[in-house]
Amino acid sequence: MEFYSSHVLDEARDDAEEAGLAPVAPTSAPADDGLLDAYSRRVTRIVEEVGPSVVRLDVSHGERRGGSGSGVIVSPDGLILTNSHVVGGARRASVLTLDGRTLSGRVLGDDPDTDLALVRVDENVTLPAARLGDSKRLRPGEIAVAIGNPLGFDMSVTAGVVSALGRSLRSTNGRMIDDVIQTDAALNPGNSGGPLVASSGEVVGINTAIIAGAQGICFAVAANTARFVLGELVMHGRVRRAYLGVGAGTIALPRRIALRLGLEQTRGAVVSQVEKDSPADHAGLLTGDIVLGVDGAQVSSAGDLLRLLDADRIDKIVAIDVLRRSDRRRFWAALRERL
The missing domain is CATH 2.40.10.10 (Trypsin-like serine proteases)
Incomplete structure (x- = not known):
């Protein structure tokens, strides 16, 4: 049996291709083009589906014109989510839809804590609405x-x-x-x-x-x-919240520790800061603690923690389960209304 080096085989292949005796090997471009087409098609489909629900908001403060921004229709009867800093304390906004209609809207509520606001269209219309995902x-x-x-x-x-x-x-x-x-x-x-x-x-x-x-x-x-x-x-018309006094982000739990403690969840809310003299401070929470639960309800993200600190827990003492280093601990926090 004879063996040939790769450069000999390459030269033979080149000679055969020049003589028209062998097909030219395909390059990677068609595969790349196919991937690009699939990506482009997906983005295009997203725009076709969601684009009609995106509006322009022009804000006015009485007779004085304010700024402008974007919003997204989230219900067919004309509820529009936008940013708090877009409405800027205004009560009215002009709504321009993708199909060219100009509608009037009033600000239903404004939550600077999350930089979110809600606008409702005054006219009796049915509008294309986007779906809020998980x-x-x-x-x-x-x-x-x-x-x-x-x-x-x-x-x-x-x-x-x-x-x-x-x-x-x-x-x-x-x-x-x-x-x-x-x-x-x-x-x-x-x-x-x-x-x-x-x-x-x-x-x-x-x-x-x-x-x-x-x-x-x-x-x-x-x-x-x-x-x-x-x-x-x-x-x-506003968001009432219980006040704990922490900043938090989402973090993956160390797998070894989660297995040892028998935790079913894989993530928690890591405390990034504790406000001085807050309920969290008085309870003994520290930066770096990972919140696992509030009153027995599982916390798998900073969003979970935010939603559990709702109006029902104002002026109540709640159990905060945390992972501190490799130990699971429970603290008790006397929550009050966030002002």
């Missing part, structure tokens, strides 16, 4: 598509990936917004309040901020937080 199911690396009106250019689309989950971001009133999605989908002024959409076509976040001077670091308030705030604003 942001807890997101994973870093998933497709993220941002739709909005950056710099006044209506219906602009940018695409990227979910860069990280469970971030904390300081809101305009100084409070920390927990369970924030980081993405590299480009955002610019005017994108605020528009949807961040996953490959499923569901809205997984409300675009809220960029970091000046950073390269492609943008943020969105998670859809699960938005769903909670939406319900509170519809029912009460």
Whole structure:
């Protein structure tokens, strides 16, 4: 049996191809084109599905014209989610839809703590609505598509990936917004309040901020937080919360410790800061503690913690289960209303 070196075989193949005796080996371009086409088709489908529910909001303060931003219709009767900093304390907004209609809207509620606000259209119309997805199911690396009106250019689309989950971001009133999605989908002024959409076509976040001077670091308030705030604003016109006094992010539990303690959950809410003289401070919580539960309800993310600190727990003493280093501990916190 004879063996030939690779360069001899390559030369023979080249000679055969020049003589027309062998087919030319396909390059990787067709495969790459196929992947690109699939990606493009998915982004295009997302825009077709969600785009009609994205609106432009022009805000007015009485006779004085305010700013503008984006919003996303979340119910056919005209409920629109946007950012608190877009409405800026205004009571009215002009709503421009993708099909060119100009509608009038009133601000139902405003929650600066999460930088979210809710607008309702006055007219008796049926509008295309987007679906709010489950942001807890997101994973870093998933497709993220941002739709909005950056710099006044209506219906602009940018695409990227979910860069990280469970971030904390300081809101305009100084409070920390927990369970924030980081993405590299480009955002610019005017994108605020528009949807961040996953490959499923569901809205997984409300675009809220960029970091000046950073390269492609943008943020969105998670859809699960938005769903909670939406319900509170519809029912009460504001969000009543129990105050614990921590900043938190989502973190994976150390597998070895979780197995030793018999924990079923794989994630928790890590405490990033404890406010001085807060219920958390008096209870003994420390930076680095991982919150596992509140009054027996499981906490698998910063968003879970936020939602469990609801109005029903105001002025009550609650059990906070945490993982401190490798031990599970319980603390008792006397919650009060967050003002």
